[in-house]
Amino acid sequence: MSRHTAGGTIASMDSSNTRREATRRKLFEAAVTLIAEQGFSSTTVDEIAERAGVAKGTVYYNFASKNVLFEELLRHGVEMLAASLQNAADEVAERGGSRVDALDAMIHAGLYFISQYPALTQLYVAELWRTNRTWNSTLMMVRERAVSVVADVIRDAVAGGELSEEIDIPLTASALFGMVLVAALDWQSFQPDRSIDDVHAALSRLLQGRVSGRQHAGGAGAEAGAGPS
Amino acid sequence: MSRHTAGGTIASMDSSNTRREATRRKLFEAAVTLIAEQGFSSTTVDEIAERAGVAKGTVYYNFASKNVLFEELLRHGVEMLAASLQNAADEVAERGGSRVDALDAMIHAGLYFISQYPALTQLYVAELWRTNRTWNSTLMMVRERAVSVVADVIRDAVAGGELSEEIDIPLTASALFGMVLVAALDWQSFQPDRSIDDVHAALSRLLQGRVSGRQHAGGAGAEAGAGPS
DNA sequence: CTTTTTGCACTGACTGGTCAGTTCAAGAGG
């Protein structure tokens, strides 16, 4: 009788683990939608289980508590976002584009991400500035993870002389982040028919400074009608 | 058993109920902080009453339900914000400033408002894009009320030739709104020591287009007390 | 090959606690 052996049974790694992973994924999906719609506290574990098509006990088999489920969800989500932004910046860099072009590409990537995972985004916005919650430190980490990707590119741009040294890097990064976040949520909520390129162009224009004074288009990004790169 | 007829009795409408108004104000204040910290669902009516220093029965004497208390809170708050933004824009107009100057002043007013009522702001952000809530229509109204003040000024600026006709008015208004919102929350949460003028200058700079390309400052706003950084 | 054992993954009824909302008799205050 080899009972439960210490060290988490190697055999179970491939066969059983797959089933479990699938269940966890279903639970993530169910939870993200419900929590985005209703908020954390008014979403019940029963609802999550029902939407995921599993029994309530399964939730507790896979996650220590409702809180833990939520925290893991946050972590998982922000990794996807950060990877997506980083990837957009890297692709531009590989093609020899400027840092400002990279920023523009990140805006596009951010918009795309939000359009793909609107519920996740709503959830971040709703929880990000709350205090007195148990998962507060997780939230801090999550925010830092996302904003720092943007801040890094801005920093490089300043170092390379592309951007003015006067700008406040962390504040600008978070303002940029917020601009995309809120514009995207509004786009999804109130004008869902518009194309991503359309929205992207509007935001680029805002940043090109064409809003507060008429210069003609500079180099970066704002080709307004076309080119879904 | 002549019960209380809990609900908005007509008599209470007009008579200058100083006492009652004071109680309601205390309840608003208590509720806004608690809900911003913990969210609506996990804030209990007992907590609100305790923080306000009144009995639970008083809450229900003054508001039909927890939901109604919250809705009235939202309405009251947005009126203050809209008035504050409108006022900033009007003052600039009276002094003969441009519409772009007015926008800049509104950014400043927005920052100031958020620094005065951080809890209220957190609460809006947390609830604004949620769906499936009973007070959803209230929230829509609230958002519209705030964003339209900004949109109106932008529209005037476009009509007067100050801004390009290419810009997308509603989207730009909400992007601007979001930029200020998120930047301000970050300021309050992570760099509370910075002065409002400092933050304001950073945002103005972002909009002057100095971020994405080096033009020298246009006309509007970025005078600010010389940002260190 | 067949039977038995093992243990992972899952189930769902149940429990103990929490909380919105009610009720009311007894004041406070103006």
Added chain:
DNA sequence: CCTCTTGAACTGACCAGTCAGTGCAAAAAG
């Protein structure tokens, strides 16, 4: 005396977390 507030007790719904038990596939035993 009329409006407003108090405080405490009560109800009934709702919900996070528990636990004894089921199903099943693969390994071990025969």
